[in-house]
Amino acid sequence: MTFQDRLFLAAQFLLPHQTLSRLIGWFAESEWPIIRMPLMRFFLKRYGIDLSEAQRTSLSDYRNFNDFFTRALATNARDLSSRPEAWLSPVDAAVSQFGKINEGQVIQAKGKSYSVEALLGGHAGMAERYNNGDFITLYLSPKDYHRIHMPRQAKLISTTFIPGRLFSVNPLTASHVDNLFARNERLVCEFESEAGRFVMVLVGAMVVASIETTWAGIIAPFQRRIVQQHFNSQAIEFAQAEEMGRFRLGSTVIMLFEPGQIQWSNEIQPEATVKLGQPLNQA
Secondary structure (H helix, E strand, C coil): CCHHHHHHHHHHHHCCHHHHHHHHHHHHHCCCHHHHHHHHHHHHHHHCCCHHHECCCCHHHCCCHHHHHCCCECCCCCCCCCCCCCCECCCCEEEEEEEECECCEEEEECCEEEEHHHHCCCCHHHHHHHCCCEEEEEECCCCCCCEEECCCCEEEEEEEEECCECCCCCHHHHHHCCCHHHHECEEEEEEEECCEEEEEEEECCCCCCEEEECCCEECCCCCCCCEEEECCCCCCEECCCCEEEEEECCCEEEEEECCCCCCECCCCCCCCEECCCCECECC
């Protein structure tokens, strides 16, 4: 490990996560040209972002950095045609880990695992439903498209907001910060589909200004207690590939599947890149 890596990891424990993220969130929302234009130009150059894939291809068309970061894709930039039998990737991302949920544990990185029950905010009943099922962890890098879409036609069953830390999420922290995803702030969304129930966990991270959903808007980042909502009497349904949320600065999506629900495509391997709409399962 390099000195820079050690310094970065030390900063994860020393920096005031919430304060830093709120401060950066303020800059990201600023519409002042003197702030938004340098931020966007730096990001565009630093991460090699391809604006030709976006609906708006000029930086001057974005009112602030968050507007730029959560930019919509151009029509036909991804194949979002309906494929009812497929589990589509909900995001552009790198596959961090995937595989079986064994004895309530999932792999975080080589030599590290964590509890599904802890990831779900202590919900033992929900965790048991996915035991012996499958999981996949999808890491969104800064250059990626940051809207999140539905992998399958489904109905929203419940959400659980879980406050926590805001460690950076990347291969380095995944390898060195124990229980990373079960410690960070996150939103657990459980859905019902024709193939059964599945979970999408939207994980916050350092400098992520907020998590947003299409049905509730921005998830209040100052609420420091677990908040669970059930939607039995409120029909919130999604078509396959329909947008369901977005990250205001990027992070990670973790998906949980019931036993026997998915057979992975041969293209799904650790560190492989996937695109929104790409099937995760074998045809």
